[in-house]
Amino acid sequence: MKFTALLSLAACAALTAQDDGLNWVGDYQQALAESRKTGKPIFLEFRCEA
Amino acid sequence: MLSPKSSPLGQQLSQYVCLRITRMDNVDIGLFEHDRNNAIYFYMLNADEQIYMRYGGRDSASPDTYLNLESLELAARQGLELHRQYMDGKLAKFARPPAAFPRQIPMLVERTFAQNQCVECHLIADYQNQHREQDGTLDKLRHLYRSPDIKTIGIHLDVPRGLAVKEAAGAAVAAGLKAGDVISAVDGRAVWTFADLQHNYDKVDRRAKQVRITVLREGKAVDLTFDLPQRWWWTDLRFRQASVDPRLYFEDKPLTDAQRTELQLPAGGLASEVKYVAEFARTMKSHALEVGDIIVAVDGVERDEFAHTAELYLKLKKTPGDSARLTVLRNGKRLEMDLKTFRMSFRK
Numbered sequence: 001m002k003f004t005a006l007l008s009l010a011a012c013a014a015l016t017a018q019d020d021g022l023n024w025v026g027d028y029q030q031a032l033a034e035s036r037k038t039g040k041p042i043f044l045e046f047r048c049e050a
Numbered sequence: 051m052l053s054p055k056s057s058p059l060g061q062q063l064s065q066y067v068c069l070r071i072t073r074m075d076n077v078d079i080g081l082f083e084h085d086r087n088n089a090i091y092f093y094m095l096n097a098d099e100q101i102y103m104r105y106g107g108r109d110s111a112s113p114d115t116y117l118n119l120e121s122l123e124l125a126a127r128q129g130l131e132l133h134r135q136y137m138d139g140k141l142a143k144f145a146r147p148p149a150a151f152p153r154q155i156p157m158l159v160e161r162t163f164a165q166n167q168c169v170e171c172h173l174i175a176d177y178q179n180q181h182r183e184q185d186g187t188l189d190k191l192r193h194l195y196r197s198p199d200i201k202t203i204g205i206h207l208d209v210p211r212g213l214a215v216k217e218a219a220g221a222a223v224a225a226g227l228k229a230g231d232v233i234s235a236v237d238g239r240a241v242w243t244f245a246d247l248q249h250n251y252d253k254v255d256r257r258a259k260q261v262r263i264t265v266l267r268e269g270k271a272v273d274l275t276f277d278l279p280q281r282w283w284w285t286d287l288r289f290r291q292a293s294v295d296p297r298l299y300f301e302d303k304p305l306t307d308a309q310r311t312e313l314q315l316p317a318g319g320l321a322s323e324v325k326y327v328a329e330f331a332r333t334m335k336s337h338a339l340e341v342g343d344i345i346v347a348v349d350g351v352e353r354d355e356f357a358h359t360a361e362l363y364l365k366l367k368k369t370p371g372d373s374a375r376l377t378v379l380r381n382g383k384r385l386e387m388d389l390k391t392f393r394m395s396f397r398k
Contacts, residue, residue, distance in 0.1 A: 021060065028069065028071065036097040040066055042068075042093075042094070043063055043093075043126065044082075046072075046092070049168055
């Protein structure tokens with residue numbers, strides 16, 4: 001299965017949210033603050049909403 | 051599910067703060083600058099907004115050519131290593147580019163924000179280009195023909211292995227690139243992923259004759275100098291939503307050397323054979339070209355520094371709405387005709 005098709009499936013699952021066990025955040029400033037607090041780097045995904 | 055936490059990719063991503071942005075309204079497009087005709091694009095960065103790498107990118111053939119779960123996992127792993135180096139003070143900081151925001155693009159404000167529509171990524175690029183067109187700063191070689199294809203210079207990647215070379219051809223062979231090499235820099239700028247490579251290759255001056263690509267070979271960095279072929283920057287624009295690309299309602303192909311000789315046309319000119327005419331050409335009164343016509347000149351010009359066909363010449367030289375005078379050979383007879391260009395529209 002192609003990568004984007006996989007992503008599309010993931011997108012259907014409410015933008016993956018908690019479904020993949022990862023805690024996705026949707027706010028840039030929140031991500032910066034969390035990164036600063038935890039020392040973790042940020043994995044940023046830009047994708048179309050549609 | 052794309053990346054459950056227990057998967058190899060999920061295990062890497064669980065060591066990141068995962069951020070997903072689906073609206074561009076408040077994004078710093080100066081910092082996060084990439085070819086907007088990508089429906090999905092990733093960055094690995096830190097709290098100081100230092101970007102370690104990018105992931106994504108595409109070619110004209112498909113949005114998927116360079117997207118692969120294995121290479122994404124590899125990138126995520128490399129991103130963590132770069133982060134460790136940064137936190138240990140071993141990674142140089144880059145200067146933050148000037149901030150820029152979608153609300154600074156007047157056409158986007160007027161036509162998208164004001165109508166409460168989604169600020170689609172491609173609209174950002176398209177309106178930026180329309181403003182450049184109005185300002186006289188549009189460089190089509192750079193702004194329209196974004197993200198040149200590395201295959202044009204013979205670089206074929208082993209996609210799951212990131213920037214490992216699967217096969218070299220053409221200019222890449224001449225430069226000394228070998229299968230198994232891992233590309234590590236473009237003109238001295240470090241690259242970790244295909245997106246890094248494409249983004250930095252896109253920065254190469256379209257008039258440049260050479261580009262320096264560094265590879266890792268048996269653990270050592272080797273600098274390779276590629277001689278850039280003519281029109282190395284050219285890509286098929288049909289997947290793009292770019293309204294500064296004038297709509298012509300025809301497609302052509304360059305004449306062969308034999309055809310030029312037979313027709314007594316100069317070598318290296320922009321003479322071309324019409325291979326497709328859109329039905330709308332007549333409806334829109336764009337032109338009266340027919341398949342098989344030979345266009346030998348546009349506005350009296352038979353030769354151009356960059357274009358090798360009439361279609362490309364028109365795309366590069368004309369602003370949508372402009373007209374042109376074509377000199378055409380049809381059934382051995384020379385005739386003149388007018389062509390009117392139109393603006394593409396991708397507005398909702």
